[in-house]
Amino acid sequence: MKRRYISKTARIKKYNCIVQSYIYASGVKACYKYDSRVRQIFDEMPDGYDLVVGVLEHRHAAVITKLSDGLHCKIVVDYVPSNKCIQIMFKNMDSCTLVLKNYVSFFQAYAQGRFVTYGDNAIAVKFIKAFMIVQCYLSSISKRKAHIKDALPLEVKPAVIKSRVLFRGLL
Amino acid sequence: MSKIVDNSVKFIVGERALENLPYEIRLAGCSKPMLVCDDMSYRLGLKKSVLKAFNGSGMDIEFIDQKVGDVATCDDVERIIKEYNSSSCDCMILLGKKSVVSVGKASKIMIKDGSFVVAQYDGKALSDLSVKEVPLFIITAYFGCGIECSNKVRIYSKDQKTIYEFDSIYAQTDAVVIDERMTDIMPPKSIASYGLFALAMAVDGYIKSDERIYTKPYSMTSIEILSKNLMKGILHNADKNARKELLTAVVVAGCGYFLIEKQLLAVVSDVISDRYKVNHANIMAILFRHYIKMTKFNKDMLGELLPSFVSVEEYAQIGDEHAAEAVLHKINSLYEQVGEYVDYNKSLKDFHIDKSDFPTIAEEVIASVDAKDRTDEYSYSFIINLLEEAY
Amino acid sequence: MIGFYQFSNQVKIVAGKDSINDLAKEMALLGARNILIISDQNLQNLGYVKKIKSVVATNTKLRVNAVYVNVKRGSSKQTIEEAYTLFRDNSCDSIVACGGGSVINTAECLKLMLATKTKNLEQVYGVNSAVKLEEVPFGAIPTTVGGGCDIAQIANILDETGKSSHEIISEVMQPDVCILDPTFVMSLPEERLLLGGMEMLFDSAAIYLDKSYNPISNNYALYCIRNIVKMMNKYRQTGKFDEEVCLMLQESGVLAGMAVTNISGGIAHAITNSICDCTTAYHNLVLALVFPKCLAYSKDREGARYTKLLQYSVSHERFRSIDSSNYADAFIELVEETVSIILEKYNLPKNLRELGVTDEMLEQIASITCSDSSLISSGRWYTTTDVCNILKECMGDEQCQK
Structure with a gap:
């Protein structure tokens, strides 16, 4: 296999994408516990269903698996897709960073074609809505207002989700 | 007689648009791009931005050629074909001025037919002999050139005395990327010239494309962008968004204009720019201001452009019978507004064009078009009048 | 953004x-x-x-x-x-x-x-x-x-x-x-051609009202609207769908198709797709019934954008005669008038109830609508309650109308 030279900046961006994807996956896990809309979306899926978030051509991806005892998230290398998965893969690292750092909402990203999805689009749309809810919890107030002009009702305080992501997800 | 429109260009516009290029190349089934650029792109750091965009994307640029000069010559084309074949690339990325775009498109046509020498190329492109498909991606830089989406290409011999013209659907571009990082070098004077060039292409393209309705929305888009951003780009030059929008206006207007039959304005501009080695865009912008008052056009069609030029409030004030005049007035006032703030070249005299050359220019224009394709405007008196007005 | x-x-x-x-x-x-x-x-x-x-x-x-x-x-x-x-x-x-x-x-x-x-x-x-x-x-x-x-x-x-x-x-x-x-296409019944023309009009309007910024798409949509209006004027002159009118109709369809990037539609299309999944109704007929109500529902939020659509839908003289504070209402009225003329002329169902949609189906339709991809670019969070409210407006029941 040809070994490619990747600059330091690109490597930092790549690791940044992996970390951001994992934070979002943890955010989904936290929202599953506290937000009924996210719980409803994931409860409709059968056990063993995977939701994968990553960047095209990158080996690492964040995988959220729905099991009987809830959601589990992890970073997987060289994920092998099955017929029980939805993949949301950003076209490049910049798109991933822009969306996962909340500069661009998931809805805008879908409209702008910043990512591709593999799997049934009807299910992918539901997951994108779930990510939108997570994004509203993880964003600052100004970005939340910019992303969805109508107040998306938040069922708990954003601080609850953020602290759960920080302490249960990362530490 | 069927109307045929073949316009399969993809536009990718906006912030960080360049980073989408590796994905587009993969989508076309390619993995080994060749980058063709000019020396200026290297010196201004544009080539570096492109290479940075590919870094970490899982794709490398297979070969880089940065020797294309200011004029697209046969030598450049033949060198590119040789390099493309020897480095087994499967697509081309073009970055730079009009010469780079012309060279890339000519190379694409000839590679497709397995030809190597421009002078011997006998136009096999329209046959169904297909040797190689060469996906072409253009990264617009500086001010654009208008021919990004065009099927028409002009290549010069080394001494620039012979011109080879190609007009083939196989010269088409697959995708055009417009990224605001490529607009850093856009001084107000050049914005003025290229903005008016885009205006000329958009309006002329709209009123002359009777049958080709699919290209009219491009003209509408370009005019709408120019109305909002031309003065902003000149007065607030640091506004990256305004510069990016103006670049978009030039590319999109060119898409609408060069997909229809070549118009008199373009032919006259080509002849003058070849003769005096001046920028084709500047000449066209100068000529258009006078041409639009002299040419015959469908008034209703020109009036249709009014909503793109004016706000809703102004539209409601203007009567239907005055719509065409309002558009002409708006075009004229744009020229004047621009002239107030920027000292751009406003007449042919500023390019040291000799008035005594006008008869020769007129004859060249008439001779360059087949008799069956000549409209009423291809008359000696009309062309001389136009040149004198623009002088 | x-x-x-x-x-x-x-x-x-x-x-x-x-x-x-x-x-x-x-x-x-x-x-x-x-x-x-x-x-x-x-x-x-x-x-x-x-x-x-x-x-x-x-x-x-x-x-x-x-x-x-x-x-x-x-x-x-x-x-x-x-x-x-x-x-x-x-x-x-x-x-x-x-x-x-x-x-x-x-x-x-x-x-x-x-x-x-x-x-x-x-x-x-x-x-x-x-x-x-x-x-x-x-x-x-x-x-x-x-x-x-x-x-x-x-x-x-x-x-x-x-x-x-x-x-x-x-x-x-x-x-x-x-x-x-x-x-x-000339062998198609007139009502199918007219409904097709209306569908293009609504598709173009929906593309223009889409929240994502795409000036090329928007101008294709506006030009499509202008072309359809020209086609309708031609049809009124000749009184039939001859070759020229049919070709204009087909070309408008292509313009509408070109305007669609990978997202289009909004709430009207999401509801239409859901109703078509649950019934055997034609897409263009359902869209004709649903679109005017969706326009009225979104008027407070998007009314300012209806002005441009109105500019391209009516003649210059007619536009000048409309008061500037009533542009949004004028556009909604124009759409409702056009739809009702065609439904009246060909004796087509005038509301969802006549089409065969029952009250029991509303929840199911609303639930399918909320997971339709057309909703994503509308820039608004629609709940099943919002969709049910719109559907009730479209049912044609007197007591549900505001």
Whole structure:
């Protein structure tokens, strides 16, 4: 296999994408516990269903698996897709960073074609809505207002989700 | 007689648009791009931005050629074909001025037919002999050139005395990327010239494309962008968004204009720019201001452009019978507004064009078009009048 | 908002009377040799398949290797797989599809499978997930008029139950050439043509009102509206759908199709898609019933944008006579007036209840609507309650109207 030279900046961006994807996956896990809309979306899926978030051509991806005892998230290398998965893969690292750092909402990203999805689009749309809810919890107030002009009702305080992501997800 | 429109260009516009290029190349089934650029792109750091965009994307640029000069010559084309074949690339990325775009498109046509020498190329492109498909991606830089989406290409011999013209659907571009990082070098004077060039292409393209309705929305888009951003780009030059929008206006207007039959304005501009080695865009912008008052056009069609030029409030004030005049007035006032703030070249005299050359220019224009394709405007008196007005 | 957009249209258009005669030349230019024709039984009985065969025979390099006419209303996975098997068994290398939305959808999905070298359609489900590995020349000859689905990058396939559909979005599936011959649509009943024209109008309006910034798409949508208005004026003059009017209608459809990037529709389309999944109603009729109510529902939020739509929908003189504070209302009234004239003239259902939608179905329709991809670009969070409220407005019940 040809070994490619990747600059330091690109490597930092790549690791940044992996970390951001994992934070979002943890955010989904936290929202599953506290937000009924996210719980409803994931409860409709059968056990063993995977939701994968990553960047095209990158080996690492964040995988959220729905099991009987809830959601589990992890970073997987060289994920092998099955017929029980939805993949949301950003076209490049910049798109991933822009969306996962909340500069661009998931809805805008879908409209702008910043990512591709593999799997049934009807299910992918539901997951994108779930990510939108997570994004509203993880964003600052100004970005939340910019992303969805109508107040998306938040069922708990954003601080609850953020602290759960920080302490249960990362530490 | 069927109307045929073949316009399969993809536009990718906006912030960080360049980073989408590796994905587009993969989508076309390619993995080994060749980058063709000019020396200026290297010196201004544009080539570096492109290479940075590919870094970490899982794709490398297979070969880089940065020797294309200011004029697209046969030598450049033949060198590119040789390099493309020897480095087994499967697509081309073009970055730079009009010469780079012309060279890339000519190379694409000839590679497709397995030809190597421009002078011997006998136009096999329209046959169904297909040797190689060469996906072409253009990264617009500086001010654009208008021919990004065009099927028409002009290549010069080394001494620039012979011109080879190609007009083939196989010269088409697959995708055009417009990224605001490529607009850093856009001084107000050049914005003025290229903005008016885009205006000329958009309006002329709209009123002359009777049958080709699919290209009219491009003209509408370009005019709408120019109305909002031309003065902003000149007065607030640091506004990256305004510069990016103006670049978009030039590319999109060119898409609408060069997909229809070549118009008199373009032919006259080509002849003058070849003769005096001046920028084709500047000449066209100068000529258009006078041409639009002299040419015959469908008034209703020109009036249709009014909503793109004016706000809703102004539209409601203007009567239907005055719509065409309002558009002409708006075009004229744009020229004047621009002239107030920027000292751009406003007449042919500023390019040291000799008035005594006008008869020769007129004859060249008439001779360059087949008799069956000549409209009423291809008359000696009309062309001389136009040149004198623009002088 | 980070400004970014894409606009793509990969289709060559050949339009005009008897443009079908150019089919052979265009397919040969694309490198086609052995063609599979896809159509349906009705069109075969009308002689269209025979016509295409005779046109193809004029080019000695081309041959029709196989014909598949088993496409039913709503293309399904089974239909596509049958067509795939026929394609492979007869050593075909190109496709010509002649028909309505279902036929073209089937052909698009077949092209997608062939171009990506997959044998299982489920592997290409998704949005822009397909990568082209092989060229498969594909010519489309639409025989209906609608929102340009013939050249858009979207296909809807019914699942095994036939009750819900999978949506695939990909540039790879688009036809290479689209032949617009008015003689292929002139045999349609007038009401279908008028409803088709209205569908294009509503599609274009929905594209313009879409929250994502795409000036090229917006201008295609506005130009489509202008073209439809010109077509309607021509129709009023002649009193019938002659060749010229039909060609204008087809061209408007193409303009609407070109305006669609990978997102379009908004709430009206989401509701329409859901109702079509639950009933057997025609898409354009449902859209005609739903769209005016959706416009009224969103007026407070998007009313300012209706002004531009009004500018392109009415003559300059009429626009000047409207008070500037009433532009949004004037546009809504115009749409309602147009819809009611057509529904009245052809004695069509005037509300969802007459169409066969019951109160019990509303919850189910609302739930399907909320997971439709058309809603994503509307920039607004719709709940099932919001959708139910809109549906109740469309039911035509007196007590539910405000």
